[in-house]
Amino acid sequence: MAATPFLSVVITTYNDIHRLPTTVATISASLVQQSFPAVIIVVDDSSTDGTAGLAASYAGVYMLRCKHRSKGVAVRVGALPVRSEDVLLCDADLATPIEEWEQQGPHFSAGFDVVIRSREGIGAQRYNEPFHRYLMGRIFKTC
Numbered sequence: 001m002a003a004t005p006f007l008s009v010v011i012t013t014y015n016d017i018h019r020l021p022t023t024v025a026t027i028s029a030s031l032v033q034q035s036f037p038a039v040i041i042v043v044d045d046s047s048t049d050g051t052a053g054l055a056a057s058y059a060g061v062y063m064l065r066c067k068h069r070s071k072g073v074a075v076r077v078g079a080l081p082v083r084s085e086d087v088l089l090c091d092a093d094l095a096t097p098i099e100e101w102e103q104q105g106p107h108f109s110a111g112f113d114v115v116i117r118s119r120e121g122i123g124a125q126r127y128n129e130p131f132h133r134y135l136m137g138r139i140f141k142t143c
Contacts, residue, residue: 006036009088009098010078012071014045016092017054023092024058030098043078045071095129 009027013020024040031038039062042055046068055063066077079087086108088101096117107115 003037005039005084007031007034007038007086007088007101008041008082008084009038009090010041010043010075010082011090011092012043012045012074012078013047013051013055013092014068014071014074015047015049015051017047017049017051019092020051020054023094024055024061026094027090027098028060030101039084041078041082043074045069045074 009031011020011023011027016023020042024042027040031040040058040060041062041064042058043064043066044052044055045066052063052065055061064077064081066074075089079089086104088098090096090098100117104115104117
């Protein structure tokens with residue numbers, strides 16, 4: 001990595017071999033349009049489907065592995081070594097489209113250190129979420 005990137009996009013994965021090609025292509029296409037240096041870091045949470053090998057095959061994408069413990073561990077493994085100005089954490093399903101990142105700028109300019117996007121927030125939209133996932137989320141939320 002020659003220059004310190006402005007943005008590091010950390011993608012956490014677990015058995016996402018079918019999602020990863022679209023995710024990396026979508027994020028890469030978005031970052032190419034930006035005027036700042038950025039990197040993509042894929043953190044594989046000990047997938048058993050070949051996700052790590054696929055991630056390692058992408059030119060310019062950094063791949064890290066961690067033992068399968070929790071999503072929180074994967075996020076930590078990806079975010080702690082980052083030295084960029086901004087860090088965007090996302091899942092391989094891109095539940096929040098990469099284009100949403102640009103809406104965070106005003107919050108950071110206003111002095112916030114962390115901005116969290118939620119599917120449950122006022123005005124939030126769900127993108128390509130299967131009904132069973134939505135239903136399970138409602139069930140778990142009530143527990």
